[in-house]
Amino acid sequence: MTTTPTQSYPVSDIDIFDAPVSLNPYAAYRELRDLGPAVRVPSGDYWAVTRYDDIKAVLQNHEVFISGKGTAHNDMFNEPVAGQVVLASDPPVHERLRSHLIDKLSPVAMRRLRSTIQQIVDDIIDAVIAQPSFDAVPAIAQAVPMKVVGDLMGLPEEGRTLLLKGADAVFSSFAPLSPAIAERIPHAQAYFAWIDEVAAQGAFTPGSWGDALNDAVVRGLMSREEMTATISALLVAGFDTTVNSIAASLRFFAEEPGLWRALQEDASKLPAVFEETVRLESPVVAFFRRTSCDTEIGGVPIPADARILVVYASGNRDERHYPDPDQFRIERNPVDHLAMGSGIHACAGSALARVEAVSVTSSLLQRIETIELAGEPVRRYNPIVRGLESLPLSVTLKDRS
Ligand code: HEM
Numbered sequence: 416m417t418t419t420p421t422q423s424y425p426v427s428d429i430d431i432f433d434a435p436v437s438l439n440p441y442a443a444y445r446e447l448r449d450l451g452p453a454v455r456v457p458s459g460d461y462w463a464v465t466r467y468d469d470i471k472a473v474l475q476n477h478e479v480f481i482s483g484k485g486t487a488h489n490d491m492f493n494e495p496v497a498g499q500v501v502l503a504s505d506p507p508v509h510e511r512l513r514s515h516l517i518d519k520l521s522p523v524a525m526r527r528l529r530s531t532i533q534q535i536v537d538d539i540i541d542a543v544i545a546q547p548s549f550d551a552v553p554a555i556a557q558a559v560p561m562k563v564v565g566d567l568m569g570l571p572e573e574g575r576t577l578l579l580k581g582a583d584a585v586f587s588s589f590a591p592l593s594p595a596i597a598e599r600i601p602h603a604q605a606y607f608a609w610i611d612e613v614a615a616q617g618a619f620t621p622g623s624w625g626d627a628l629n630d631a632v633v634r635g636l637m638s639r640e641e642m643t644a645t646i647s648a649l650l651v652a653g654f655d656t657t658v659n660s661i662a663a664s665l666r667f668f669a670e671e672p673g674l675w676r677a678l679q680e681d682a683s684k685l686p687a688v689f690e691e692t693v694r695l696e697s698p699v700v701a702f703f704r705r706t707s708c709d710t711e712i713g714g715v716p717i718p719a720d721a722r723i724l725v726v727y728a729s730g731n732r733d734e735r736h737y738p739d740p741d742q743f744r745i746e747r748n749p750v751d752h753l754a755m756g757s758g759i760h761a762c763a764g765s766a767l768a769r770v771e772a773v774s775v776t777s778s779l780l781q782r783i784e785t786i787e788l789a790g791e792p793v794r795r796y797n798p799i800v801r802g803l804e805s806l807p808l809s810v811t812l813k814d815r816s
Contacts, residue, residue: 452713569623581606659802
């Protein structure tokens with residue numbers, strides 16, 4: 416890796432999307448942070464923003480750092496969705512598209528759904544812990560969001576597993592095009608074809624999100640294309656992200672000395688554990704923005720129509736903001752983390768993500784005495800979302816007699 420501070424701006428050839436860096440990225444993030452507030456990466460034709468304060472400033476300034484041309488690197492992936500999905504739109508379109516989600520995903524709506532979600536989670540956990548050891552990625556981390564989000568959207572059961580590879584493929588397509596991304600494209604296509612088919616048939620469970628969105632089309636509040644794009648975006652946004660946050664927390668329970676016992680003694684720390692987990696192991700690594708005019712980031716001049724890479728996962732480990740950023744600290748409760756973005760595009764599903772994660776942990780707390788690794792965890796390579804392929808765990812049950 417070579418890095419060159421030039422007269423006016425720092426330049427680097429660090430490629431955070433490349434598999435070896437992506438699988439173990441924290442030294443590279445630190446190097447980029449130390450180079451400056453915005454670092455030119457000529458090989459990818461973008462500027463990397465990796466410090467906490469600068470990331471926050473970019474995300475808060477949606478008029479200059481726009482999403483409406485897409486938040487992926489490649490225009491081949493941006494063009495079909497730009498201005499049609501909430502993530503890839505600017506006001507006023509953004510407000511209209513987001514308004515269709517707010518009633519479904521608000522904290523109030525989540526409070527109403529909490530016990531339903533807890534029941535789904537309890538059933539999954541009861542079945543899993545009947546065995547003393549298991550792979551927690553498919554058995555818990557994937558099973559919970561697939562059932563929760565699949566049911567909320569009102570999707571037919573058959574076909575839901577297309578989400579596994581479909582979400583992985585869609586997320587990876589936000590990074591600069593590479594052979595690893597190209598070979599995933601068929602999975603994204605299969606997934607989109609299934610969503611199109613379900614939407615065309617209107618085959619959603621009555622009262623579900625899908626049903627409500629269909630109704631919005633009938634009442635002329637959104638187009639059919641926007642509806643399909645919204646369903647697809649919700650499913651993708653609500654799947655791999657949550658899968659990875661649940662898997663990361665289970666790994667911390669097994670590996671962090673004293674963490675499981677501390678939670679057993681004081682379950683009120685549960686929400687703080689979720690925040691610290693997504694700070695340290697941010698499921699979404701980075702998204703792009705475009706500049707709408709000449710501007711600057713932390714004093715570094717940036718031209719109009721430049722690609723800006725916003726690296727949430729680096730900001731969350733910025734030593735300028737968090738003391739001992741690489742340590743898991745249960746008492747930290749970092750509610751200001753960037754794992755779910757900031758500004759008008761901040762995660763619309765954060766309340767749901769929290770309910771799912773907290774439900775998993777509280778279900779386990781009621782049932783499990785000890786939780787340990789039963790083998791080496793295996794990381795999964797995806798340039799945009801950070802997660803595990805497998806997490807072998809062994810547990811001992813509580814005496815509930
Ligand atoms: C731990 C789990 C999650 C993480 C880490 C996460 C992360 C993020 C991030 C970083 C953004 C900001 C994108 C940007 O800056 O452009 C975002 C936006 C979004 N997320 Fe999440 N997310 C999670 C769970 C969910 C869930 C469960 C849903 C819904 C089912 C969801 C739906 C959305 C939507 C719709 C947006 C776009 C919001 C907008 O553009 O206004 N997310 N998420």
